[in-house]
Amino acid sequence: DTAVSQTPKYLVTQMGNDKSIKCEQNLGHDTMYWYKQDSKKFLKIMFSYNNKELIINETVPNRFSPKSPDKAHLNLHINSLELGDSAVYFCASSQEPGPVNSPLHFGNGTRLTVT
Amino acid sequence: GDSVTQMEGPVTLSEEAFLTINCTYTATGYPSLFWYVQYPGEGLQLLLKATKADDKGSNKGFEATYRKETTSFHLEKGSVQVSDSAVYFCALSAIQGAQKLVFGQGTRLTINP
Numbered sequence: 001d002t003a004v005s006q007t008p009k010y011l012v013t014q015m016g017n018d019k020s021i022k023c024e025q026n027l028g029h030d031t032m033y034w035y036k037q038d039s040k041k042f043l044k045i046m047f048s049y050n051n052k053e054l055i056i057n058e059t060v061p062n063r064f065s066p067k068s069p070d071k072a073h074l075n076l077h078i079n080s081l082e083l084g085d086s087a088v089y090f091c092a093s094s095q096e097p098g099p100v101n102s103p104l105h106f107g108n109g110t111r112l113t114v115t
Numbered sequence: 116g117d118s119v120t121q122m123e124g125p126v127t128l129s130e131e132a133f134l135t136i137n138c139t140y141t142a143t144g145y146p147s148l149f150w151y152v153q154y155p156g157e158g159l160q161l162l163l164k165a166t167k168a169d170d171k172g173s174n175k176g177f178e179a180t181y182r183k184e185t186t187s188f189h190l191e192k193g194s195v196q197v198s199d200s201a202v203y204f205c206a207l208s209a210i211q212g213a214q215k216l217v218f219g220q221g222t223r224l225t226i227n228p
Binding site for chain 1: 149151153156157158159160161164166204206208214215216217218220221
């Protein structure tokens, strides 16, 4: 059973399009995250939700809109895609918001390529 | 702001070799430190952590010691196996404010039989 699953695994699209990445966790965790891995391979947090409420928003362009319909899902919608949005996007979850006492469980990533 | 720097990869070793992957950090205060590992085809998972100076985290034969004086958290293993081939990420979490993980760029490790 996959604990944190993201779809799709690969996404190739053109500039200006709108796309969504879905994430689901079956661990019963309260907190979910989106991370972006840039071209230099650094993983940077974008958003964090706890019990469907936004708790971290890291200066991400408002073209990116997370949606949490319930605690088990955190989807990422991206409007008007730009070349610089090309990256690998990772979803993660944890039991509590603080990573010190509650390890993060990551999905396998979605590789987004904007042409 | 807070940051983590790891040694550049990729790193290639033979089975049973000694492994060190260097990690240094910059942070205000005394963060908690982590190593996460990503095996091929899988998501990242926590390998070990240390929450205060001089603490040693250990798991699966890997160890890392929180060195405040050198702001380092180097990952070591005495005898690596082919199954250790993965990408290793060093990370920190500040104590104050929103507790978020700040990652290094990852180090790809390949172990040859």
